[in-house]
Amino acid sequence: MDRIAQRTLVRSDLSLSEIGCGAASLGNLYRPVADAEARATLDAALAAGMTYVDTAPRYGHGLSERRVGDVLRGRDGIVLSSKVGRLFCADPALAGDAARHGFRSPMPFEARYDYSYDGVMRSWEDSLQRLGLGRIDILYVHDIGGMTHADEHDRTFAELTKGGGLRALEVLRADGAIGAFGLGVNECDVVLQAMNYADLDVVLLAGRYTLLEQGALDALLPACERRGVSIVVGGAYNSGILATGTRRDGPIYYDYGAAPPDIVDHVRWLEALCDRHAVPLAAAALQFPLAHPQVVSVIPGLGSVGRVQQTMDLYHQAIPADFWRDLRAVGLVDVAAPLPGGA
Numbered sequence: 001m002d003r004i005a006q007r008t009l010v011r012s013d014l015s016l017s018e019i020g021c022g023a024a025s026l027g028n029l030y031r032p033v034a035d036a037e038a039r040a041t042l043d044a045a046l047a048a049g050m051t052y053v054d055t056a057p058r059y060g061h062g063l064s065e066r067r068v069g070d071v072l073r074g075r076d077g078i079v080l081s082s083k084v085g086r087l088f089c090a091d092p093a094l095a096g097d098a099a100r101h102g103f104r105s106p107m108p109f110e111a112r113y114d115y116s117y118d119g120v121m122r123s124w125e126d127s128l129q130r131l132g133l134g135r136i137d138i139l140y141v142h143d144i145g146g147m148t149h150a151d152e153h154d155r156t157f158a159e160l161t162k163g164g165g166l167r168a169l170e171v172l173r174a175d176g177a178i179g180a181f182g183l184g185v186n187e188c189d190v191v192l193q194a195m196n197y198a199d200l201d202v203v204l205l206a207g208r209y210t211l212l213e214q215g216a217l218d219a220l221l222p223a224c225e226r227r228g229v230s231i232v233v234g235g236a237y238n239s240g241i242l243a244t245g246t247r248r249d250g251p252i253y254y255d256y257g258a259a260p261p262d263i264v265d266h267v268r269w270l271e272a273l274c275d276r277h278a279v280p281l282a283a284a285a286l287q288f289p290l291a292h293p294q295v296v297s298v299i300p301g302l303g304s305v306g307r308v309q310q311t312m313d314l315y316h317q318a319i320p321a322d323f324w325r326d327l328r329a330v331g332l333v334d335v336a337a338p339l340p341g342g343a
């Protein structure tokens with residue numbers, strides 16, 4: 001069996017496998033995944049040594065949580081995170097699995113945002129019911145921030161702070177109902193903002209600390225270091241481009257859309273360096289964030305057994321120290337970014 005190293009959160013004793021399972025794919029993100037394939041995927045991830053699984057009510061309007069709960073029930077030693085901030089209401093008019101909000105899920109529910117005290121408590125209780133589990137270890141406030149809420153950001157952020165959403169999470173943590181909480185977002189600024197209102201334990205940061213971009217080094221990661229906030233890295237492939245590369249006929253994705261030319265150019269430079277060292281781009285992308293001491297886990301989305309095996313191969317891929325040194329020397333990563341193996 002392949003083993004995966006464990007890392008412990010700074011502010012709690014929760015220990016996560018440094019490669020975890022992102023379960024958005026199991027909510028039928030972009031394409032349907034059969035129930036049997038979903039179960040086999042999770043079984044394979046756990047068998048490979050992944051002891052951390054991340055899901056959310058949003059992933060398939062509840063489908064991912066149902067599938068994850070059915071596999072985790074009765075198993076010990078797995079750390080599970082889910083998210084709060086959206087409540088789901090049944091709508092009998094919804095039928096079939098046409099794509100809604102990116103998910104091909106047949107679950108007949110539509111979300112509304114609620115970051116208030118009562119909203120967070122209900123979201124947590126709803127998740128427990130969907131999961132069929134007695135406990136969620138980590139709760140993230142999902143998609144708070146200007147990237148999702150634009151003009152509504154001030155209002156939704158006030159709901160989280162003055163409206164008691166963060167207080168609800170503090171109550172759950174103080175009662176021991178959850179082990180840790182933080183935000184699950186694709187942007188840095190809102191995390192810095194939220195740190196002024198609560199002691200966060202862990203932040204799921206998607207797409208903002210990757211082989212392609214390290215803006216989080218400027219302010220967010222130093223602040224996390226000072227406060228002992230751990231980071232889980234989502235979006236390590238920046239929505240696809242760092243997994244697929246640029247040399248393909250199909251679309252090249254960055255940040256949930258078509259990759260702009262400057263990003264494609266940057267990745268071409270990365271590919272050229274990877275070629276010189278015979279390193280798969282996706283392996284470098286998966287391993288790079290783990291060099292940062294605040295990062296406890298990187299969680300690729302796993303939607304098939306094949307993707308689990310491929311992820312393990314990328315994780316175990318030997319990458320020469322010269323590759324990392326050259327990466328820095330030619331200015332393809334921030335000089336302040338820690339590199340694997342202390343290169």
Ligand SMILES: NC(=O)c1ccc[n+]([C@@H]2O[C@H](COP(=O)([O-])OP(=O)(O)OC[C@H]3O[C@@H](n4cnc5c(N)ncnc54)[C@H](OP(=O)(O)O)[C@@H]3O)[C@@H](O)[C@H]2O)c1
Binds near residue numbers: 143185234301
């Ligand atoms: N706000 C939040 O809290 C937030 C935001 C984003 C993500 N997350 C978490 O992070 C997890 C990972 O999300 P992600 O955005 O990084 O998505 P991902 O599923 O890891 O990767 C993004 C894209 O890269 C493609 N890809 C991945 N590995 C590949 C490979 N080896 N070869 C070719 N293509 C590959 C995927 O294609 P396939 O679809 O074919 O696999 C997908 O289209 C999610 O499941 C979720 O748990 C959280």
